[in-house]
Amino acid sequence: MSAQKSILYPLVAVLVLILIPVIGVKLGLSYFFAVVVPYAAFVIFFGGILCKIVNWARSPVPFRITTTCGQGKSFDWVKHNKFDNPFTNKQVFVRMVLEVLCFRSLFRNLKMELRDGPKLTYGSAKWLWLGALAFHWSFLIILLRHMRFFAQPVPGFVDMLQSVDGFFELGVPQLFLTDAVIVAALTYLFLRRVVVPQLRYISLPSDYFPLFLLFGLILSGIGMRYFFKVDIIKVKELAMSLVILKPTVPEGIGALFYVHLFMLCVLFAYFPFSKLTHMAGVFLSPTRNLANNSRYKRHVNPWDYPVKVHTYEEYEEEFREKMKEVGLPVEKE
Amino acid sequence: MKIYDGRKIIPGILIAAVIFSFPFWLNFGKAAVPPKPKLPKEVKNCVEPTTFMRTSHMQLLNEWRDIVVRENFRLFAAPDGKEHLMSLQNGCLKCHESKADFCDQCHNYLDVKPYCWDCHLAPKENK
Numbered sequence: 001m002s003a004q005k006s007i008l009y010p011l012v013a014v015l016v017l018i019l020i021p022v023i024g025v026k027l028g029l030s031y032f033f034a035v036v037v038p039y040a041a042f043v044i045f046f047g048g049i050l051c052k053i054v055n056w057a058r059s060p061v062p063f064r065i066t067t068t069c070g071q072g073k074s075f076d077w078v079k080h081n082k083f084d085n086p087f088t089n090k091q092v093f094v095r096m097v098l099e100v101l102c103f104r105s106l107f108r109n110l111k112m113e114l115r116d117g118p119k120l121t122y123g124s125a126k127w128l129w130l131g132a133l134a135f136h137w138s139f140l141i142i143l144l145r146h147m148r149f150f151a152q153p154v155p156g157f158v159d160m161l162q163s164v165d166g167f168f169e170l171g172v173p174q175l176f177l178t179d180a181v182i183v184a185a186l187t188y189l190f191l192r193r194v195v196v197p198q199l200r201y202i203s204l205p206s207d208y209f210p211l212f213l214l215f216g217l218i219l220s221g222i223g224m225r226y227f228f229k230v231d232i233i234k235v236k237e238l239a240m241s242l243v244i245l246k247p248t249v250p251e252g253i254g255a256l257f258y259v260h261l262f263m264l265c266v267l268f269a270y271f272p273f274s275k276l277t278h279m280a281g282v283f284l285s286p287t288r289n290l291a292n293n294s295r296y297k298r299h300v301n302p303w304d305y306p307v308k309v310h311t312y313e314e315y316e317e318e319f320r321e322k323m324k325e326v327g328l329p330v331e332k333e
Numbered sequence: 334m335k336i337y338d339g340r341k342i343i344p345g346i347l348i349a350a351v352i353f354s355f356p357f358w359l360n361f362g363k364a365a366v367p368p369k370p371k372l373p374k375e376v377k378n379c380v381e382p383t384t385f386m387r388t389s390h391m392q393l394l395n396e397w398r399d400i401v402v403r404e405n406f407r408l409f410a411a412p413d414g415k416e417h418l419m420s421l422q423n424g425c426l427k428c429h430e431s432k433a434d435f436c437d438q439c440h441n442y443l444d445v446k447p448y449c450w451d452c453h454l455a456p457k458e459n460k
Contacts, residue, residue: 046350053346057336150356152365154444162444169448172395229388233368233439240365243356283345302337 003200010209014216021262022255033258034238035247041265048272049280056284062301066292069108073292085292092291099288106132131188138182141165142221145176149232149239171226179222186214210267210276217263220256230254368442371434379428380411391447394421421453432456 021033070081086092098104106129110122145161148154166174190211193203224230234250235257241248271277283289316323316330323330336342351358379386381393397419400406409417418424429435432455440447 046353050346053342054336057338057342058334060337147356148444151359152363152442155359159444159446163446172391172447173445231384231387232443233387236443237365237367239356240360243360244363244365245357280349284342 001205003194003203006203006205007194007208010205010212013209014212017213017262017266018216018220018259021258025255025258030253030258031249033262034249034253035242037262037265038242041268045268045271048269049277052272052277053280053284056281060302061286061290062303063299064290064292064294065286066290067287068292073296087291087293087296089291092289096283096289100282103129103132103136105288127188128192131185131192134181135185135189138178138185141178142176142182142218145178149236150243152236152240173225175226179218179225182218183222186211186218190215206274210270210274213263213267213270217260217267220260220263224254224256224260228254228256230257368438370436370438371429371431373428373430376428378413380409380415380417382412394425394449421449422456426456430456 024030024033066085068085070084071079072085073080073087080087082091083095083098086095095104107126109125109128111125113121113123115121141161145158145165148158148162151158162176165176165178167177168175190208193199193207193211224232230253231250234253237248237250238253267276271279316332320330320332381389386393397409401419407419409419411417426432432450436447439445
């Protein structure tokens, strides 16, 4: 698929997805969009992720296929790089924590260039790492901040996050830094696919669709907070009624809220079937979560079955007389 | 069906499920109590329509503060033609007497901590 189509199709899809709740609420389907869709999305999200994980867990990983990014354990006088080439499960744990929280594999990202000569050169390329880190952490903080709509009284950590996030007290309502950071990071993550020719070539609609979906989600949220107000008392009433499983839909929340909610639901429902499952998959990637101890421990292939073999001794036993007759050498007389 | 590494994966799934369903079990069996801000009895209309005040009072107050502090101008012409004093203590609080019964109702409900009272004196509540 050409680059233009790869961008255009998901963009149109997201625009249509934005229009659906707008029209739906106008037609009086607010119960459907406020109750049925969120519950369905939640179930699809959990069920889908669970199926994925079970599917992964059913695949045997008989051998150690760790990516070794440093000196493996060897003689005592060779310095072992514990977290880039883990040997024990404890070291694997540290490696996984660093991977999940700090994205170390992206930190190792390199840029390859042919310089005059021609000489192949490698340089460090940290922008992807920085953009990914900024995006993921902002998203997590924003998600946690939203817990103020889902709990009463609001838990203390939300309060803390809000005051740190709104530290600069810019404007009213206070500008949350994560709101600004996530838009910047997402813009970068989008632009790098468009601007870098190699990335544009390999980018598919399934790469752009989540980006546009997230843009829709985030911009509708920012819009609600700072510009086109909705009645958030009613929003919390709805959210609380959903989590205590007695859904009631207050009247007149505002269409933008339904857009925001619908974007979220689509994201949740889309999650297990897309590249976004890396959220669960990162924990099960065999190139990260295995200790590199093949030389110290025997790993038996689980689908090995006892193979019926016919050894030379048995062979000779069977054909000794015939072998002697034709003059073949035998080991035992 | 054989699950490999179930001893690690199943607890992992359970932990993730507990974390992700956090809003459900935190509120389990509780009824959500919506806030009840106490409205003034004598006056029925605020400076702007109720729907606007509900969603945008903070921005209005922010504008008021800037106008009052920077331009020393204190009169606000409401859409209904009346004039109001742009003042928190001598304007808003004239009708909405109690911070605890009015402001804090929704602010606590949604965990909003406006910094009005960093400078302004909060009204003394009768306890």
